[in-house]
Amino acid sequence: QVQLVESGGGLVQAGGSLRLSCAASGRTFSSYAMGWFRQAPGKEREFVAAISWSGGSTYYADSVKGRFTISRDNAKNTVYLQMNSLKPEDTAVYYCAADSRVPSGSYYYYEYDYWGQGTQVTVSA
Numbered sequence: 001q002v003q004l005v006e007s008g009g010g011l012v013q014a015g016g017s018l019r020l021s022c023a024a025s026g027r028t029f030s031s032y033a034m035g036w037f038r039q040a041p042g043k044e045r046e047f048v049a050a051i052s053w054s055g056g057s058t059y060y061a062d063s064v065k066g067r068f069t070i071s072r073d074n075a076k077n078t079v080y081l082q083m084n085s086l087k088p089e090d091t092a093v094y095y096c097a098a099d100s101r102v103p104s105g106s107y108y109y110y111e112y113d114y115w116g117q118g119t120q121v122t123v124s125a
Contacts, residue, residue: 003026005116008119010121013123020094024098031100033105097114098112
């Protein structure tokens with residue numbers, strides 16, 4: 001069992017930056033690939049970024065590539081999402097998720113076993 005708690009969301013102007021954190025409980029954090037997803041009002045949950053259990057592989061949605069960076073610190077049981085050059089269309093609730101089945105992580109939300117409660121990110125124009 002893994003419990004995930006996101007933090008770091010907030011209100012920022014377009015062009016600004018935020019860093020989201022996701023703290024995980026449990027001693028097996030390093031055996032999970034981790035992902036970030038987001039969901040805007042009236043829209044489906046969408047993939048943002050994923051990182052393998054070791055941190056050696058990362059991949060991103062095209063919409064955030066070059067602006068967002070996912071990283072993890074297995075010693076701290078934490079995964080991060082650094083978001084730069086934010087745009088109003090990045091406004092959403094951001095969720096972190098843990099995947100025990102796909103070592104590199106996955107684009108698909110149904111591959112993930114555990115989810116956090118989400119943190120709101122609002123980007124003003």
